[in-house]
Amino acid sequence: MRHEASRRPRVVGELARPVFFVGFMGAGKTSVARRLARTCGVASVDMDTYLERREGKRVKEIFAQAGEDGFRAIETDVLRELAGKEPLLVSCGGGVVKRDENRAILRDAGFVVYLKVTADEAKSRISDTSTRPLFQDLDVARKTSEERLPLYAEVADLTIDTAGKNVATIAREVQSALEKEGILCLQRK
Numbered sequence: 001m002r003h004e005a006s007r008r009p010r011v012v013g014e015l016a017r018p019v020f021f022v023g024f025m026g027a028g029k030t031s032v033a034r035r036l037a038r039t040c041g042v043a044s045v046d047m048d049t050y051l052e053r054r055e056g057k058r059v060k061e062i063f064a065q066a067g068e069d070g071f072r073a074i075e076t077d078v079l080r081e082l083a084g085k086e087p088l089l090v091s092c093g094g095g096v097v098k099r100d101e102n103r104a105i106l107r108d109a110g111f112v113v114y115l116k117v118t119a120d121e122a123k124s125r126i127s128d129t130s131t132r133p134l135f136q137d138l139d140v141a142r143k144t145s146e147e148r149l150p151l152y153a154e155v156a157d158l159t160i161d162t163a164g165k166n167v168a169t170i171a172r173e174v175q176s177a178l179e180k181e182g183i184l185c186l187q188r189k
């Protein structure tokens with residue numbers, strides 16, 4: 001097993017622009033970006049993780065202390081910061097598309113991959129919704145998801161329906177599309 005792994009060529013990927021993953025909570029943005037980073041030798045960053053380290057607080061605490069508006073202000077700041085770095089795979093939080101200025105940053109700075117999921121399928125994937133303050137009630141989540149559909153569609157350069165697919169399959173679909181679009185260039189060493 002170890003021998004086979006060491007014989008596999010090392011892959012180093014380069015991105016022409018930042019790639020932003022958007023979509024509803026539970027779409028798999030964090031998991032797919034992380035998987036793609038590993039298989040393609042590209043750096044990835046999760047906006048929520050980055051934001052939590054920067055603020056020294058969990059997303060849930062920020063919502064409790066500063067409300068959604070407070071969270072969104074920090075989120076915009078972080079998005080701007082990450083959009084200005086060397087191109088990365090960036091998994092965004094599901095609500096990043098709510099602000100007009102964020103949608104402008106996503107469109108202008110990057111290539112946007114929209115991972116589609118229904119609120120019902122997302123609920124079945126997320127075992128513990130306590131870390132997601134806006135996914136506490138399924139009926140509310142269904143409504144929120146419907147309201148956001150046009151916002152995700154507005155920024156998407158690529159849309160992938162994730163229904164019934166696992167993370168590896170989705171990551172392969174994204175990889176192939178990014179290579180075809182000239183956004184991802186892979187060198188096998």
Ligand SMILES: Nc1ncnc2c1ncn2[C@@H]1O[C@H](COP(=O)(O)OP(=O)(O)O)[C@@H](O)[C@H]1O
Nearest residue numbers: 024025026027028029030031125126165166167
């Ligand atoms: N395609 C998928 N099929 C099944 N489970 C998934 C899939 N994508 C993600 N998950 C699971 O759903 C949960 C949320 O995934 P995550 O990547 O954090 O989504 P997001 O960042 O879009 O909210 C995790 O437990 C993850 O393992």
Ligand SMILES: O=C(O)C1=C[C@@H](OP(=O)(O)O)[C@@H](O)[C@H](O)C1
Nearest residue numbers: 024025026093094095132133134
């Ligand atoms: O949809 C949203 O408004 C949110 C999604 C979360 O990220 P994930 O989409 O990665 O769960 C996180 O940013 C926060 O709880 C708000």
Ligand SMILES: [Mg+2]
Nearest residue numbers: 029030091092
């Ligand atoms: Mg996430």
